[in-house]
Amino acid sequence: MRRFPPKPTADTEGFDVTESDIQKIEAHLRRLFGSPTINVRPRPRLKDSAEVYVGEEFVGVVTDDEDDPGSFNFNMGIIAEDLA
Secondary structure, eight states, X not given: OOOSSOOOOTTTTTOOOOHHHHHHHXXXXXXXXXXXXXXXXXXXXXXXXXXXXXXXXXXEEEEEXXXXXXXXXXXXXXXXXXXX
C-alpha cells in the first residue's frame, strides 16, 4: 500500500497551516462540495499540512502553496479498491 501523504521535504518545511487557515479551508470545502460533514483537522506531528475528512473517512491532505502565499493545495488519492 502506498504511503499517503509523502513525507515533508526541505522544500515544504516552514510553511505552517494555522488554525485560522484550517477554519477558512473547511468553510470553503463545505461550500464548494455542498457537504457539512467535511472536516479539516490539524495533523498531530506535522504543521505544514492538515487532513481532510468526510465524516470519519480520511479523504486527503491540504498543504500550503509555497508559490502563492495564502493559497493551498488539496491532494486526494483514490485507490483501486475504492473504485470496485
